[in-house]
Amino acid sequence: MNIYDGFSANLRNYATPCPNPYCYNPNCRCGYKCQCTPERQCGCQESNPESNELHESVVAAIEEMRVWVRLMAEHAQFIRMGLDPNPEQEQFFRMADQFAIQLGQLHNRVISTPNTAPTSILIQLREQTITLVNQLIQFKRTLFQLLESCQALAILPAILVDHVRREADRFVGTLERSKGNITRNRKTLGIPDGNVQAETMPRLLYHRLPREQVFKIGVEETAFFSRIHSEHAHHLSMSFRPDVQENYRRQAL
Numbered sequence: 001m002n003i004y005d006g007f008s009a010n011l012r013n014y015a016t017p018c019p020n021p022y023c024y025n026p027n028c029r030c031g032y033k034c035q036c037t038p039e040r041q042c043g044c045q046e047s048n049p050e051s052n053e054l055h056e057s058v059v060a061a062i063e064e065m066r067v068w069v070r071l072m073a074e075h076a077q078f079i080r081m082g083l084d085p086n087p088e089q090e091q092f093f094r095m096a097d098q099f100a101i102q103l104g105q106l107h108n109r110v111i112s113t114p115n116t117a118p119t120s121i122l123i124q125l126r127e128q129t130i131t132l133v134n135q136l137i138q139f140k141r142t143l144f145q146l147l148e149s150c151q152a153l154a155i156l157p158a159i160l161v162d163h164v165r166r167e168a169d170r171f172v173g174t175l176e177r178s179k180g181n182i183t184r185n186r187k188t189l190g191i192p193d194g195n196v197q198a199e200t201m202p203r204l205l206y207h208r209l210p211r212e213q214v215f216k217i218g219v220e221e222t223a224f225f226s227r228i229h230s231e232h233a234h235h236l237s238m239s240f241r242p243d244v245q246e247n248y249r250r251q252a253l
């Protein structure tokens, strides 16, 4: 089963007349002739174009959520594992644990809900995600400041907590863009030209944009992910240094 094509275990609960698993249109009446693909929806004559557009926007957000909600849950898990387990930090530990549990449950709901589900259900999932991830962003931001000022203890470098905060900000910015809102600037995402608004947008909606705007998004995405991946490489190289590995080995024996 490929979770990206919207064909999930829950599909039967939301059965639609359209047998094409790539069709996101809950009102489609094309039957076996349906030509929809994830990038191009057929715009079936019998359905309402406005409700199609709304559904397409929210499906684009859901497709981003299928990847990123899981990553958000993993961020909460490794913050939980990385905190120093002293009694004064119990509150942080409990908060990270709660985020990990709630985001894990949300991820299960996101991957078990097909794109053909009623628009209102998909919108509800998107809103719950935005609310929860905004809270996680606030938690990461506070923890970063406390780590940087040595008021909290963890084996996580402060910059890594800021790294996962930027990833969460980009994710929520993308979901907000599926609603037509611009809520992040480049500074929030840690890329040059800080005061310029960030164009981050679900990729399934790129086809609605003029070519110049797609180019602008491409530049932003390249700047964002080059920094993110260079930080991934940096953290991996820190963990794989021979003396660090030797310490792990000794602790494991």
Ligand SMILES: [Fe+2]
Binding pocket: 163, 164, 167, 228, 232
């Ligand atoms: Fe990352």
